[in-house]
Amino acid sequence: MERWDRAGRWGAYGAAVALTPYALIKVSWVVGSLLGLVPIGEGFDLAGWVVLNTVTIGMAAIGIALALALVRPWGMRLPGRPVMFCGWVGSGFLVSVLPYAVLTALVDSGGGDRGGDRGDGGPGMPGWEAFLVQFGFVGMGLGLAVALPAYLRRRRPDAFTGRVSVRVPWAAGLAAVVGAVWLYWAFGGTLGIAHPARRTTDGAVLTGLGALWALAGAAALLLLSRPPQPRPARRLPLALCWLGSGSLFAWSGWKLPFTLFVALAQPAGATLPEDPSVALVLHGTAVVAGIGMLRALAGPRPARS
Known part of the structure; x- marks a missing residue:
């Protein structure tokens, strides 16, 4: 310690x-x-x-x-x-x-x-x-x-020790779906892309990194929901799940209102590559997945006396 x-x-x-x-x-x-x-x-x-x-x-x-x-x-x-x-x-x-x-x-x-x-x-x-x-x-x-x-x-030494709720596959599943779509876009997929000409190399790299963190966090959460393992073996999954869930929530948390603003106001020069409706659904799903993964990581709340 x-x-x-x-x-x-x-x-x-x-x-x-x-x-x-x-x-x-x-x-x-x-x-x-x-x-x-x-x-x-x-x-x-x-x-x-x-x-x-x-x-x-x-x-x-x-x-x-x-x-x-x-x-x-x-x-x-x-x-x-x-x-x-x-x-x-x-x-x-x-x-x-x-x-x-x-x-x-x-x-x-x-x-x-x-x-x-x-x-x-x-x-x-x-x-x-x-x-x-x-x-x-x-x-x-x-x-x-x-x-x-x-x-x-x-x-809180009782939390974040690797004990997660068994009711977590939904959060890992949402994160995996979001990550798979982002990875598909990062490698040039066009389904759900409304303006391919607006794509950039930097955007593809960032999208790919977001996809990898989402997929890594989902896989880590599934590992943590398995039967108890030695604590040292669970440290890496804990770190990956913490960072993956935070990445999902933080990045999609600010991209969600930005995408909504662009879709409604349609400011000049701010066209997004993705179809706005698809992007909104994905960012909303990512935020929910991130929150669900964090709640699972926090483990059971301590009993109140």
């Missing part, structure tokens, strides 16, 4: 430190744009650019606070469910796309058609700034992956 706590402490502090430059960069964008020193992002007016980056500053602040809550004594006094939920969503967003971040770094994502984009709709930025932004996401994802399990072991 002491080794787990030590690793969790390093992971939590590392996550907070890694994300701090990202928050400072976003603050500089807001202040610089208000003073006329930094150009605003393409497609934005000043107000929209300030609002967008102010929101991301708030998200970064929440991420840093979450990381510190996982290691500081006051974090044990916070309500457990909000902390667990924020950590689960954060892990789902960040850890599940770490392979993508590594791949783009290896092929020099600053070149080509990405070189003139900040990733938030803004103009080109220096290489060191792009590195710090990428480093913040990767560092936060890795830090959460280490710190959150250590926190949960201290907070």
Whole structure:
């Protein structure tokens, strides 16, 4: 347990430190744009650019606070469910796309058609700034992956020990269906695709990674629902199910309202490759599957005296 706590402490502090430059960069964008020193992002007016980056500053602040809550004594006094939920969503967003971040770094994502984009709709930025932004996401994802399990072991040692409800195949089945469709699209499948010309290589890679996490989480949950096994043998399925369920919920949780907005408002230049009705059904299914998998992982609630 002491080794787990030590690793969790390093992971939590590392996550907070890694994300701090990202928050400072976003603050500089807001202040610089208000003073006329930094150009605003393409497609934005000043107000929209300030609002967008102010929101991301708030998200970064929440991420840093979450990381510190996982290691500081006051974090044990916070309500457990909000902390667990924020950590689960954060892990789902960040850890599940770490392979993508590594791949783009290896092929020099600053070149080509990405070189003139900040990733938030803004103009080109220096290489060191792009590195710090990428480093913040990767560092936060890795830090959460280490710190959150250590926190949960201290907070609720009776949960997340590999004991899952036997009534879980429905959640694994939904995740497997979603993952199979996404994998089919990632490899060029056209059924359910309304605008094939809108497809991009980056989109295919992200869709494929989402599919792999969904399928891995579904397989892990089925393994965990089998007869009891030695705890060390269940650690990898637990981690995969945690990350797979978080990925399903987090990514589809924000894509669902975005897809609905695009389908109803039909803004110029925001056409999605997928048929909106198919995409809405898949994202809704993914959110339900992610919640079901998390509930199964949490195990039976402790009895109240």
